[in-house]
Amino acid sequence: MKVETHTIKNEVFLSDDRNNRYLLQRTWGSENQAIVAVITLKPVSVSGVENDLTAMLIQNHVVEMRYQGYLVANLVSGIDSSKKLSKTLLDRETEDELLKEVLNKKDIQQIVIGCG
Template sequence: MKVETHTIKNEVFLSDDRQNRYLLQRTWGSENQAIVAVITLKPVSVSGVENDLTTMLIQNHVVEMGYQGYLVANLVSGIDSSKKLSETLLDRETEDELLKEVLNKKEVQQIIIGCGSVVTQKGFAQERLKEILSLLTKTNQHKVVAIVDDDNRPIHPLVPSIRNQPWTLKKIKI
């Protein structure tokens, strides 16, 4: 019999009142190894231990891709599901400072947009994504791709047709 032991380090960056999750980072393996950043719409919870389906699918795909961890950033950090997406962006300055720092880390090998088609439509989500992408260095701007379907349209990790399939990643025009 063989026993494998894996240690996953969870880091959750929260607001003091626990109403905003700015970032979730999970790593395994040694320090300074290649990780991927995934930008999603908004967090479901502030917990670093609980897994919602999106986080579970992201982690499974990141492992398949051979990375040693990931960080999940969001268009907005507020977790209040009763509010519109634009109403959950409460602390733009804090969010942007943190996003600029983590998305430009040398360990981040790829930045994946996993927000779905909402970012290709004019409106708050598209504008917020543009703001986040403007925080990237020129080097890291070249690392940005989106999860796309067979027609090269951006899709969310929860889309049933890709849940158990390798992600197709392509550069898209925002």
């Protein structure tokens, strides 16, 4: 029998009041390996541990692409389980700054637009 062990590192970048999730990064390879940046519309949950359908589909696709992790950046960072978008969910200054940083990271090998 062969046993495989995998450790997934979750990092979630949140606002102090936990109403905005700016970035979600999950990696399972060694440090400084190529990852994928995924740009999505908005987060569904605040947790880096929970797997909503979007996170599960992203992770499965990234594994199929043979990358060692991914970073999700949201165009709208406010957390709201409804499908509605409103200006109250926006933190435009922070969102734009983080998106620029993500797109300039050297370990990002590919950018995927996540829409569903």
